[in-house]
Amino acid sequence: MSEALSAASGSEAITTNVVELEKQYLLQNYGRHPIILHRGDGPYMWDVDGKRYLDFIAGIGVNALGQNHPRIVAAITEQAARLIHTSNLFYNEYQGPLAKKIAEVSGLQRTFFTNSGTESTEGSLKMIKAHGNAIHPEKYEIVSLENSFHGRSLGALSITGQPKYRKDFEPLIPGVKFVPADDIAALEAAVNERTAGICIEWIQGEGGVLPLSPAFCQRARELADQYDALLCFDEIQCGVGRTGTYFSYQLVDPPILPDIMTAAKPIACGVPLGILSANERAAKSIKPGMHGSTFGGNALAARVALEFFDVLEGLLPQITRVGDYFRARLRELATRYSFITNVRGYGLMVGAELSIPGKEIVNKAMAGGLLLNCTHDTVLRFLPPYIITEEHVDEAIAVLDGVFKTV
Numbered sequence: 428m429s430e431a432l433s434a435a436s437g438s439e440a441i442t443t444n445v446v447e448l449e450k451q452y453l454l455q456n457y458g459r460h461p462i463i464l465h466r467g468d469g470p471y472m473w474d475v476d477g478k479r480y481l482d483f484i485a486g487i488g489v490n491a492l493g494q495n496h497p498r499i500v501a502a503i504t505e506q507a508a509r510l511i512h513t514s515n516l517f518y519n520e521y522q523g524p525l526a527k528k529i530a531e532v533s534g535l536q537r538t539f540f541t542n543s544g545t546e547s548t549e550g551s552l553k554m555i556k557a558h559g560n561a562i563h564p565e566k567y568e569i570v571s572l573e574n575s576f577h578g579r580s581l582g583a584l585s586i587t588g589q590p591k592y593r594k595d596f597e598p599l600i601p602g603v604k605f606v607p608a609d610d611i612a613a614l615e616a617a618v619n620e621r622t623a624g625i626c627i628e629w630i631q632g633e634g635g636v637l638p639l640s641p642a643f644c645q646r647a648r649e650l651a652d653q654y655d656a657l658l659c660f661d662e663i664q665c666g667v668g669r670t671g672t673y674f675s676y677q678l679v680d681p682p683i684l685p686d687i688m689t690a691a692k693p694i695a696c697g698v699p700l701g702i703l704s705a706n707e708r709a710a711k712s713i714k715p716g717m718h719g720s721t722f723g724g725n726a727l728a729a730r731v732a733l734e735f736f737d738v739l740e741g742l743l744p745q746i747t748r749v750g751d752y753f754r755a756r757l758r759e760l761a762t763r764y765s766f767i768t769n770v771r772g773y774g775l776m777v778g779a780e781l782s783i784p785g786k787e788i789v790n791k792a793m794a795g796g797l798l799l800n801c802t803h804d805t806v807l808r809f810l811p812p813y814i815i816t817e818e819h820v821d822e823a824i825a826v827l828d829g830v831f832k833t834v
């Protein structure tokens with residue numbers, strides 16, 4: 428424990444210390460909830476006052492196996508004691524087997540390891556640019572979707588279709604066209620010989636848990652083929668088991684395969700790791716020396732991800748089953764509370780659209796012991812750990828019911 432924390436006596440003093448230190452020393456970019464989380468077990472977390480919360484946001488879709496999962500703890504402990512990091516100057520034992528596993532479950536042959544979703548997006552943009560450049564200097568345009576979110580770096584913001592994230596940083600990378608989600612005619616009008624890539628979130632997460640139609644994704648696939656552009660699916664929030672399939676593009680049968688896929692959040696259960704996976708056609712545009720990362724895929728992160736994939740396989744049916752149950756229970760609530768206008772999502776990526784702002788509901792639910800999140804002002808977003816059962820859903824619904832009565 429830090430000097431500042433250990434000097435404090437009692438949880439009130441800890442809270443004051445933590446909040447004051449952050450006010451003085453942190454960049455003031457986050458609006459935090461007034462909760463200091465201290466420990467967790469499965470889908471539950473406890474704050475410094477010992478108050479228990481059921482966690483239905485899981486570190487924004489990261490803590491896939493909840494907290495303190497025995498296999499993740501064992502893998503981290505054993506690996507940390509032996510070897511954490513080597514840089515990519517050397518091999519470690521885990522990148523190869525992990526990339527093989529990703530190839531088997533994703534259908535994409537080659538992987539590059541990153542440390543976050545944003546860094547995966549950056550890699551995808553470089554791949555798209557290099558692909559276009561190799562064909563023609565004027566083939567640099569990228570088509571992305573309105574209302575999308577791909578990360579906070581300048582490159583990622585360039586393809587993020589939400590003005591509120593972009594406005595303070597413009598001009599961004601030129602040549603990006605935004606089309607409305609699911610508007611096939613607009614997509615057809617935007618894609619041409621100059622298009623190097625098309626970037627799509629199969630389910631828009633920050634945008635309000637909005638699934639795209641398979642017909643739109645299929646048309647994007649056809650247009651990418653027709654114009655020799657790369658199709659990139661951002662699976663950072665909706666991928667790696669979240670929807671009850673390994674990746675959301677596998678929700679349709681047969682799956683619509685992208686050329687590039689980015690993923691991150693749950694892949695190493697809270698240890699920072701992201702991936703950029705690609706088929707041979709896309710991967711060949713990155714040659715030795717063109718891209719790299721010091722931390723990406725270090726021994727600790729890659730080992731944990733391998734362990735996670737091993738557990739995930741057996742969890743996928745549960746994710747689908749419990750997710751369906753959760754949506755059904757939310758729809759029951761919607762019959763009693765008319766301000767719930769829509770319930771949607773796949774697996775354990777769940778959104779409840781409201782006709783009123785969600786912020787107060789989120790605050791009240793947290794006071795009632797349920798952690799969730801509101802996106803797009805009016806969408807309650809739930810990204811619980813994959814290990815939850817129907818009983819946890821019942822517990823969450825009871826809290827929500829109590830909160831909704833007060834609205």
Ligand SMILES: Cc1ncc(COP(=O)(O)O)c(C=O)c1O
Nearest residue numbers: 543544545576577578632663664
């Ligand atoms: C779809 C999507 N893409 C990219 C990102 C950026 O990921 P990160 O915050 O890990 O950089 C996010 C984060 O929420 C996301 O949801």
